[in-house]
Amino acid sequence: MSLFPDSRVRVIAEIGINHDGSLDKALEMIRVSAACGADFAKFQLLKADEMYSPHAGTYRNESGTYNIRDVVRAGELRAGWLDRLTAACREHGIGFLITVCDEAGLEEILPYRPALLKIASYEISHLPLFERLGALGIPIIFSTACARLGDIEEALAAYRHPERACIMHCNGSYPAPRHIVNLRVLQTLRLAFPRCVIGFSDHTRDPVEAPVGAVALGARVIEKHITLDRRSPGPDHSFAIEPDELRQLVAAVRETERRVAAGENIAVDPVLLGDPAKVVHAEEAYLRGFAFRSVFTRRAIRAGERFSRENLAVLRNGQQPPGLHPREFKSLLGRVCPRDLKAGQPVTWDSLLGPPAA
Numbered sequence: 001m002s003l004f005p006d007s008r009v010r011v012i013a014e015i016g017i018n019h020d021g022s023l024d025k026a027l028e029m030i031r032v033s034a035a036c037g038a039d040f041a042k043f044q045l046l047k048a049d050e051m052y053s054p055h056a057g058t059y060r061n062e063s064g065t066y067n068i069r070d071v072v073r074a075g076e077l078r079a080g081w082l083d084r085l086t087a088a089c090r091e092h093g094i095g096f097l098i099t100v101c102d103e104a105g106l107e108e109i110l111p112y113r114p115a116l117l118k119i120a121s122y123e124i125s126h127l128p129l130f131e132r133l134g135a136l137g138i139p140i141i142f143s144t145a146c147a148r149l150g151d152i153e154e155a156l157a158a159y160r161h162p163e164r165a166c167i168m169h170c171n172g173s174y175p176a177p178r179h180i181v182n183l184r185v186l187q188t189l190r191l192a193f194p195r196c197v198i199g200f201s202d203h204t205r206d207p208v209e210a211p212v213g214a215v216a217l218g219a220r221v222i223e224k225h226i227t228l229d230r231r232s233p234g235p236d237h238s239f240a241i242e243p244d245e246l247r248q249l250v251a252a253v254r255e256t257e258r259r260v261a262a263g264e265n266i267a268v269d270p271v272l273l274g275d276p277a278k279v280v281h282a283e284e285a286y287l288r289g290f291a292f293r294s295v296f297t298r299r300a301i302r303a304g305e306r307f308s309r310e311n312l313a314v315l316r317n318g319q320q321p322p323g324l325h326p327r328e329f330k331s332l333l334g335r336v337c338p339r340d341l342k343a344g345q346p347v348t349w350d351s352l353l354g355p356p357a358a
Contacts, residue, residue, distance in 0.1 A: 003116075003139050003166055003197045005009065007261070009215055010199075011247060012097060012118075012141075012223040013038035017046070017075030018236050026081070027088050029228060032243045034092035037250035041089055042097040042118060042223070045105040048072040053296050053344035056318025062176050063238050068318055071235055078227035086112060097141075102314075103132055114138060121145035121172060122291035126314050127326050130158035139164040141221065143201050145172035149192060149278050156328070162195040166221055169214075170201035172284035172291075175239035181210055181283045182274035186217045189278070197221065203238060207245035208252040209272065215256040216266035222253055222330050291316050294323035301341040307332045312347065323347040 004010060012194040013033035019026035026043070048069045059068040077085075089096035099118040100106045108128070109117070119142035123129055133140055140159065144152055144167060156162055169185045170176075181204060187199045199221025200214035211222045229242035241249065259266055280288055298313040305311070312333070314326045323346030324332075338352060345351070 005226070007166060007220075007257075008308060009257055009353075010039040011037070011039045011253055012042050012221065014042045014201075014223050014225045014240075016031065016044050016099075016225060016236055017041075018225070018227045018232070018234065018240060019072075020076055020232065020234060021078075022048060023078065023081060023084060025228065026085060029226065030088045030094065031090060031092055032228070033226065033246070034089075034094040036243060036246040037254075038246065038266065039095040040095040043077065043085060044075060044099040045077060045101065045109060046072050046075045046103060046121070047104055048076065048103040050104050050313070050315075052316050052318050052350055053320065055145075055320055056316070057320065057343045059235070059290065063237055065178060065236050066235055068315045082109070082112060084341045092153070100129075101163040102126070103129060110136075113142060116331050117140065121147065121170065122287070123293065124151050124155050127135075128154050128160055128329055129155065129160040134159040134161055134244060137161065139165070139166075139187060141166040141168060141199065143170050143223075144278070144287045145170045145201075145203075146156070146280055146284040146292070147278070151186075152189075152193070152278075156193065156196070162193060166197035167193055168199045168201040168221065169219075169278075170223075171203055171281070173281070173289040174203050174236075175205045176203040177208075177283065178204060178269075178271050179274065180283055181272050181303050182208065183213050183217050183268065184209075184273050184276040185278050186214060186219055188276045190218060199223065203239060205239060207241045207249045209269070212252050212256045212266070213248055213268040213272050215253055216260060216268055222249070224249060230243065288314050289322070290318060292322070293317070293326055295329055296323050297341045297343055297345045297347060300343045301337045305337050307335050307337055309333065317346070321346055324349065 013031045030041045046173040058065050084300045086096050116139045121143040124147050145190050201223040202210045204210045225240035227237045293314050296315045301311050
């Protein structure tokens with residue numbers, strides 16, 4: 001059975017970290033999302049220690065340069081928030097959706113019996129997470145910024161339930177310039193993964209243009225970052241849309257649905273249509289290297305110690321060189337570490353097979 005069996009396009013209001021650590025603001029953003037007609041209000045279940053090593057360094061976008069662990073730490077949901085957020089979504093009649101980035105976050109949300117979870121683009125290489133989600137059988141929506149078709153195929157193979165998955169085309173540039181949107185990739189994804197639902201996560205500045213084009217090309221889910229005030233400080237406010245724009249987006253999606261059902265032709269700017277190839281654009285290369293995951297030491301490991309889930313982790317690279325691809329994680333478990341490794345160090349074949357450090 002399809003993840004979304006009816007033809008209605010789902011609109012996700014991505015609140016993300018734009019609550020700025022304020023529960024009152026988070027609750028107001030839920031109310032606004034519902035009032036504007038969104039189907040889901042989405043948050044992110046971030047855990048700095050499970051995302052980056054202490055040596056990950058700084059992240060930059062058009063808003064500035066930030067210590068990446070500080071950004072993630074500031075975006076973490078405080079104790080007790082999940083109860084309040086899920087209750088507020090029920091009160092306002094909007095679906096609650098949350099991004100999980102690691103196994104620790106997944107275990108935290110499981111008591112809430114989620115009917116659907118979101119996986120961020122940069123976890124697409126976190127194959128142990130996809131395997132765990134597949135074992136649980138929880139339906140997922142996962143984004144694909146900076147990914148190639150092979151990355152998507154490998155993640156789906158680890159998950160094992162394509163009929164329960166929605167693949168979101170999106171770009172890893174914030175904001176995304178129009179010339180790399182490539183809405184034709186939606187058609188490519190539909191051909192490559194016919195058992196999956198296909199959607200679009202929009203990072204362009206315009207609230208309507210790209211989402212309308214995506215629905216015209218068959219997208220079944222539209223996601224857009226929202227903020228109460230684009231002028232607010234922080235890395236994700238400047239490219240998000242404000243409440244009036246969210247209302248415009250929802251109205252435009254519903255009108256486009258009507259026109260598609262009526263068989264009307266909907267013109268889409270050729271610049272937005274772009275190329276059908278799913279490639280990593282030059283504008284995305286920085287984030288692919290920075291935010292994709294690989295194998296790191298969780299703590300210092302002495303020569304002769306066996307690798308375990310307690311001393312290894314699958315983390316985003318940050319400014320450090322990458323370790324082994326997460327597909328190697330399980331094969332390392334139980335093996336004897338041949339040399340001393342420092343805490344927060346990428347685990348590479350060279351570090352395992354090369355001569356011990358002097």
